[in-house]
Amino acid sequence: MNNFQYSRATDVADAIRLLAADPGAKLIAGGTNLIDLMKENVERPSRLIDISRLPLRDIEETADGGLRIGALVPNSDLAYHPLVEQRYPLLAAAILAGASAQLRNMASVGGNLMQRTRCAYFYDTATPCNKREPGSGCSAIDGLNRNHAILGTSASCIATNPSDMSVALVALGALVHIAGPSGQRTIALTDFHRLPEDKPHVDTNLGTGEIIAAVELPKHGFARNYSYLKIRDRLSYAFALVSVAAALELDGNAISEARLALGGVAHKPWRSLEAEAALRGRAATSDHFSRAADLLLHGATARAHNRFKIELARRAIARTLIQAASATPQSQAHKKIA
């Protein structure tokens, strides 16, 4: 780790002020991603601004029946919150599919949204990486790319976003509340993470000096017909090769509303409005599920080692939709895929 200064923010305005005062400063919440990257010399902040004591730890119902979740709510507290278990079990499942119990106790909602890619070259300062060092090149494109993206890639970067929580939040239509030097703003989570394009060093549309204050869920939680299926190299405590969040509203066997998002396949949680539209008004049958999978994976391209992900994703999408439609969501503890 490099040497750095340490400040403890007294409130959100103070955190914003401290950020503005030192361009090399970084916020720290749970520390589970940032400290790891600092130990690898990938992140070298001149100052850490400790926001972990700010009063952003509440989970409150909103006036229109949704939920507002403070950016510092620990991942485990969110997953086990009674309102989340009852009304947004898809979110609980995705969180519990990620990391370990210890890490979930530490990790914050804001930090989870901001966590960086697990591309091995990004972590290895001896290799070129456009995300770590703009303009140095991408070692993964012609290197070991088994874990890399199949959708939305660019000639500069083929990294994936590793978050499980974000995949469920995107499917549920979450909003992100942001505070910054010029006030507050709110954006859809689908617009929060970026595709790499020619600027892979920029992961999100969070502006310089801004801080995530909260995440908001709309009222509709899809508590009956949902599933989060995460496929990985070992049964637990591993990042996704492919993960699927599926949420349906059924009227008999007819789909009246559908949400579908993929993790592990792109630089952001991958959602396709076409795929969801293709399910709406249709019967919940495997033909329609396969068609939705094709639409969601439209344009998928593989590199030398990740071709398997396209077929894996196709099958995982269809399977997750079956689990959702039959109200038998994937258990995150009993690993058999029903």
Place this chain on the structure above:
Amino acid sequence: MADAANQIPDRIPINLVVNGVRHTLDLVPWTTLLDALRDHLELTGTKKGCDHGQCGACTVLIDGRRVNSCLTLAVMKDGAEITTIEGLAKDLTLHPLQQAFIDHDAFQCGYCTPGQICSAAGLLAEGRARDADEIRELMSGNLCRCGAYPNIVAAIQQAMGRP
């Protein structure tokens, strides 16, 4: 690194209550809680395996919750109550988990064991595990390279009071 390394930040005074004993420490901000425990308080029961959150050997309880001390900065925990493996036994009576690990031979080399036991103490406090599958899943943050997993699960079941 040339950038920030030129400025040497001040040591920061912090208080930690570790296993019921209050300590005042002056630490540079990049000291992890793990290094503070091992190198400054000489509590070497907490182990460093990976130093990256990937093995669980460094698990301790902070204000009753299990965390990875290798990914925690000590200065961020000023005022916190920490419980390490050294703090679980009461006087000369082993913690039920410690006794259960002995009863079930739940270790070989023992390197992962302090982390396993602290993590299991957190698991019991959380009250989320009801069967062996749930224990396995909620203990997945603790690797055991000796592969003592079946006996670790059995030990935790004993401590939970389930046969």
